[in-house]
Amino acid sequence: TNMAGGHFAGVVGVLFLCYCHLIVQASAVPRPNIVFILTDDQDVVLEGMRVMNKTTSLIGDMGATFPNMFVSSPLCCPSRSSILTGKYVHNHGAVNNSVSGDCASKAWQDGPEKSTFATQVKAAGYRTFFAGKYLNQYGFPLTGGPRHIPPGWDWWMGLIGNSRYYNYALSVNGTRKAHGKDYSKDYLTDVIRNQSLQFLDTVGAGSDPFFMMLSTPAAHSPFDSAPQYEQDFEQWKAPRGGSYNVHGKDKHWLLRFAPSPMKETSVQFADDIFRKRMRTLLSVEDLVQAVMSKLEGKDLLSNTYVIFSSDNGYHYGQFSLPEDKRQLYEFDIRVPLMVRGPGIKSGQTITAPVMNIDLMPTIIEMAGGKTPGDVDGRSLMPLLLSTHKETDDPSWRSEMLVEHQGEWRLYAWPAYNCPHWWTMVTGCVPDCVCEDSYNNTYSCIRTLSSRANLMYCEFQDDENFREFYNLETDPHELKNLVNTTDPTVLRSMSERLKELVTCSGKTCQGNEQMLVT
Numbered sequence: 015t016n017m018a019g020g021h022f023a024g025v026v027g028v029l030f031l032c033y034c035h036l037i038v039q040a041s042a043v044p045r046p047n048i049v050f051i052l053t054d055d056q057d058v059v060l061e062g063m064r065v066m067n068k069t070t071s072l073i074g075d076m077g078a079t080f081p082n083m084f085v086s087s088p089l090c091c092p093s094r095s096s097i098l099t100g101k102y103v104h105n106h107g108a109v110n111n112s113v114s115g116d117c118a119s120k121a122w123q124d125g126p127e128k129s130t131f132a133t134q135v136k137a138a139g140y141r142t143f144f145a146g147k148y149l150n151q152y153g154f155p156l157t158g159g160p161r162h163i164p165p166g167w168d169w170w171m172g173l174i175g176n177s178r179y180y181n182y183a184l185s186v187n188g189t190r191k192a193h194g195k196d197y198s199k200d201y202l203t204d205v206i207r208n209q210s211l212q213f214l215d216t217v218g219a220g221s222d223p224f225f226m227m228l229s230t231p232a233a234h235s236p237f238d239s240a241p242q243y244e245q246d247f248e249q250w251k252a253p254r255g256g257s258y259n260v261h262g263k264d265k266h267w268l269l270r271f272a273p274s275p276m277k278e279t280s281v282q283f284a285d286d287i288f289r290k291r292m293r294t295l296l297s298v299e300d301l302v303q304a305v306m307s308k309l310e311g312k313d314l315l316s317n318t319y320v321i322f323s324s325d326n327g328y329h330y331g332q333f334s335l336p337e338d339k340r341q342l343y344e345f346d347i348r349v350p351l352m353v354r355g356p357g358i359k360s361g362q363t364i365t366a367p368v369m370n371i372d373l374m375p376t377i378i379e380m381a382g383g384k385t386p387g388d389v390d391g392r393s394l395m396p397l398l399l400s401t402h403k404e405t406d407d408p409s410w411r412s413e414m415l416v417e418h419q420g421e422w423r424l425y426a427w428p429a430y431n432c433p434h435w436w437t438m439v440t441g442c443v444p445d446c447v448c449e450d451s452y453n454n455t456y457s458c459i460r461t462l463s464s465r466a467n468l469m470y471c472e473f474q475d476d477e478n479f480r481e482f483y484n485l486e487t488d489p490h491e492l493k494n495l496v497n498t499t500d501p502t503v504l505r506s507m508s509e510r511l512k513e514l515v516t517c518s519g520k521t522c523q524g525n526e527q528m529l530v531t
Contacts, residue, residue: 077354100374132166146229160185239293319355
């Protein structure tokens with residue numbers, strides 16, 4: 015027995031040594047770096063990716079593309095707050111772009127901002143870097159000024175206020191730095207690129223892993239392109255067809271109110287903005303190429319996850335609305351999403367419905383961090399690393415929530431030189447066609463599976479207006495089916511919607527998986 019015991023002890027010893035060796039080997043593999051590139055107002059439905067050839071070949075073609083990526087709100091600050099926190103709008107509270115709507119407000123800083131992907135990856139031992147647009151109200155006196163550095167960021171270059179290309183100020187690690195209008199020194203997309211390359215120059219062989227967020231002003235207004243691109247796309251026009259210049263006669267009042275067809279001034283205005291937006295994106299192309307080249311040159315690319323997405327979509331004359339976002343239709347709520355990195359097979363298309371609230375838990379899982387239990391989104395890593403990619407995977411979601419709270423000016427008419435009775439509206443440019451109002455406030459449930467492709471919305475207005483679309487047969491959402499649909503179906507959709515607008519964390523994930531029969 016002693017011999018047997020000695021033999022057993024020897025085996026255990028060898029196994030223990032092997033185990034230790036495995037641990038040493040595993041820990042010798044460096045943790046992955048993460049780069050997140052976020053554009054502003056870049057749609058995907060209306061040719062928003064048309065000029066993004068370098069980005070597509072360097073990220074999408076080398077990894078996964080998600081054609082069914084949606085946002086929780088078709089507006090900058092609510093969507094960005096969802097991206098940062100992994101939460102639906104009703105849970106993070108930033109309902110629109112105003113301080114009173116909790117965009118970068120004190121309440122936001124005291125609550126949701128304390129638990130973002132930045133705080134979590136920092137806690138996981140990552141060096142963190144931010145450059146570009148943060149939240150629309152960031153850095154103003156009412157929201158703490160440039161001294162306020164959101165928690166979790168080691169290197170901070172946050173744009174004060176909303177997107178600009180020239181004549182802006184940054185908070186550089188808490189100190190205000192003003193920029194003028196010299197292209198070589200001040201063009202914001204290029205400043206983000208150059209600061210990113212400088213940060214990457216500090217990364218050495220033994221450095222901690224890093225997380226970078228590069229948040230460009232493109233393709234947001236004021237649409238200033240780099241001088242070398244100002245003459246590009248002279249003949250291009252905004253996409254026609256679908257809902258372009260169609261009167262939304264069966265839709266909520268803002269769309270019924272929009273004159274249709276549009277005036278020629280509106281048509282030309284929208285075409286001009288389409289061209290200008292495309293030109294601004296060429297500088298994003300240059301940024302992506304420069305960052306990817308630097309990662310490759312430093313032998314970091316093979317161990318770096320790269321994510322590319324946007325905060326909301328856009329429109330140019332759809333339903334005769336000249337140009338903006340804020341609407342519930344596909345062109346405003348779908349955005350690009352591409353991801354590449356270690357373990358992600360190249361050339362994949364993953365059709366599962368995914369959301370901006372999924373980016374935060376995805377980034378945390380990439381970093382090996384811990385996702386807080388109150389997060390509404392779910393990590394995309396199981397999709398990125400597995401073979402189950404289809405919309406009918408029962409373990410994935412089939413329903414998503416979209417929320418918007420309308421913005422307005424009390425006295426809109428002098429601001430836009432419109433009829434003097436106009437009030438409680440905003441965005442009435444050009445031709446006094448308003449893009450938002452106090453009662454353009456809605457919640458929608460977007461259903462997408464192999465069995466159903468639906469959009470059901472309820473408005474908080476004095477009509478209690480509802481819209482319901484079957485995108486399987488009506489992909490451009492031309493026909494509102496509310497008045498021709500069995501009331502029991504509508505009641506069922508309304509009940510689902512009520513459950514989602516009050517959900518939190520795991521209950522959101524449960525409510526998103528009730529498949530339509």
